[in-house]
Amino acid sequence: MTSLDHGRSAGVGALCVLAASLLWGTTGTAATLAPDVGPLAIGAGAMGLGGLLQALIAAPQIARRTAVLRGQRGTVLLGAVSVAVYPLAFYSSMHLAGVAVGTVVSIGTAPLASALVERVVDGRRLTRRWMLAATLGLLGTVLLCVAEAAHATDAASTTGTLLGIGLGLLAAAAYALYSWAAHRLISRRIPSRAAMGAVFGIGGLLLLPVLALTGGPLIASWTNAAVGAYMALVPMLAGYVLFGWGLAHVAASTATALSLLEPAVAAVLAVLVVGERLPATGWAGITLVIACLAVLTTPAPTRPSREGPRNVAHHHDRPAHTASAAQEQ
Numbered sequence: 001m002t003s004l005d006h007g008r009s010a011g012v013g014a015l016c017v018l019a020a021s022l023l024w025g026t027t028g029t030a031a032t033l034a035p036d037v038g039p040l041a042i043g044a045g046a047m048g049l050g051g052l053l054q055a056l057i058a059a060p061q062i063a064r065r066t067a068v069l070r071g072q073r074g075t076v077l078l079g080a081v082s083v084a085v086y087p088l089a090f091y092s093s094m095h096l097a098g099v100a101v102g103t104v105v106s107i108g109t110a111p112l113a114s115a116l117v118e119r120v121v122d123g124r125r126l127t128r129r130w131m132l133a134a135t136l137g138l139l140g141t142v143l144l145c146v147a148e149a150a151h152a153t154d155a156a157s158t159t160g161t162l163l164g165i166g167l168g169l170l171a172a173a174a175y176a177l178y179s180w181a182a183h184r185l186i187s188r189r190i191p192s193r194a195a196m197g198a199v200f201g202i203g204g205l206l207l208l209p210v211l212a213l214t215g216g217p218l219i220a221s222w223t224n225a226a227v228g229a230y231m232a233l234v235p236m237l238a239g240y241v242l243f244g245w246g247l248a249h250v251a252a253s254t255a256t257a258l259s260l261l262e263p264a265v266a267a268v269l270a271v272l273v274v275g276e277r278l279p280a281t282g283w284a285g286i287t288l289v290i291a292c293l294a295v296l297t298t299p300a301p302t303r304p305s306r307e308g309p310r311n312v313a314h315h316h317d318r319p320a321h322t323a324s325a326a327q328e329q
Contacts, residue, residue, distance in 0.1 A: 013249025017258040018293070020242040023235045024107075025265025028099035029273045030235075031091060034217075034227040039095040041214040043087030045228045047200075048207030050236025051083060055201025061194035062201075069198050072185055076198050079181030082174040083203025088210065089171035097164025099274060101145050103266035104285075105168030106175065108141025111257040113176035118253050121180070130253065133295040137260040140288030144267055147282030176256060178203070182244065183252040196244035257292065264289045 031042050055062065062069065069076055094102030111134050118124040126134075145165070178199060185195035218228045246255055264286045271278045 010249055013246040014254075014258055015246075016242045017246035017250065017255045018261055020239040020246065021259045021261040022265055023239040023242070024259070025103070025262045026269060027231060027235045028094050028103050028266045029269040030227055030230055031094065032099065032274050034224040036220065037217045037224050037227070038214055039091035040088055040210055041216075041218055042228075042231065043091040044207040044211035045215055045218050046091075046231035046236050047083065047087035048204045048211050049228075049232035050240065051200035051202075051204025051207070053232065053237050054240060055197045055204065058193040058197025058201075061191055062197050065190055065194050068188075068190055069185075069194070072188065072190070075181045075184050076202065079178040079185075079199035080202035080206060082178035082181065083200055084206035086171050086174035086178065087207070089167045089174060093164045093168040093171055095164070096160040096167065098161070099266055099270040101161065102164055102168055104141045104144040104263040105165050106171035107256075107259050107262045108138065108145070109169060109172040110175045110179075110259065111137060111253060113173050114179055114253040114256040117176055117180045118251065124251070124253075126253070129295060130257065133257055133292045136288050136295065137257060137292035140285040140292060141260065141263060143285030143288065144263060144278075144282050145285075147279050147285065175259075176252070179243075179247065179252040179256055183247045183255070186244070186248050192244035192248045193241075196240060200240060260289050260292055 027046065031037075031039070034042070037045075090102065090106045093106055096102070097105070115126055115130075115134070119126070182192075182195050182199055185199070186192050218224050243255070246258075250258075267278060267282060267286060
């Protein structure tokens with residue numbers, strides 16, 4: 001494809017990830033509407049049922065590529081285990097440290113974890129543009145975290161906040177690993193629907209025992225059931241379908257950096273809906289996160305090559321699956 005086509009493809013991928021992040025940003029606030037449901041039940045219900053629905057929708061594509069997926073079973077299983085770990089750690093982090101802090105730590109540190117995975121496993125070099133964006137995003141998430149942690153005035157809440165931050169770091173590592181696994185499958189000519197369906201379907205199966213043990217409150221009232229249905233259908237099913245489309249066009253480290261929109265959305269909703277207070281430091285953090293997204297999504301200027309049109313076309317005319325796996329500028 002030409003450089004212009006590749007740029008458009010990356011732009012579409014970025015928009016898909018941003019749309020997914022917008023949906024994910026509502027999960028923390030939605031969880032607070034069902035206070036009787038524990039974080040393990042929320043996480044297992046949302047990601048477990050959402051993952052199984054993804055697998056069901058993608059069943060024809062998965063069936064046609066069963067042999068290829070078996071050949072990549074190590075990557076599939078790594079992604080599936082990470083899918084199972086992520087919601088349990090993520091929702092427990094929000095339960096202990098608050099919606100804003102849990103989301104900020106879990107998603108805010110994921111780009112760094114993702115970059116580390118790509119550097120160690122794939123040997124991918126990070127561009128200056130990505131490093132600038134990641135720095136802005138990390139500073140923003142730190143400011144958000146500091147702003148929320150300042151509300152912890154007693155020893156118990158401080159301990160809970162610290163434990164929540166630790167679980168948030170675990171969630172970030174799991175998020176980075178399943179994003180990398182899904183992108184690796186997609187870059188090896190497995191369609192995004194089949195790749196995401198296989199990874200999230202097996203992950204959903206792994207979460208079913210947790211849901212069976214903890215999910216009773218989800219059916220105790222219509223409100224709880226509605227929250228569980230929303231979480232499974234909108235942020236998890238629709239959100240991860242969009243995320244899979246995005247991973248077909250941008251590298252995993254870029255996708256996780258774009259996901260920094262999620263903590264900003266979560267923080268704003270926590271203020272507007274949940275009633276959490278966000279001081280000026282927190283709003284400064286949100287501003288930096290938005291700046292990070294602007295750096296990542298603004299098209300890079302193209303430079304005319306001295307080699308001439310023919311050589312330029314030859315240089316950029318790579319297969320789509322290879323171009324999508326390249327680190328974005």
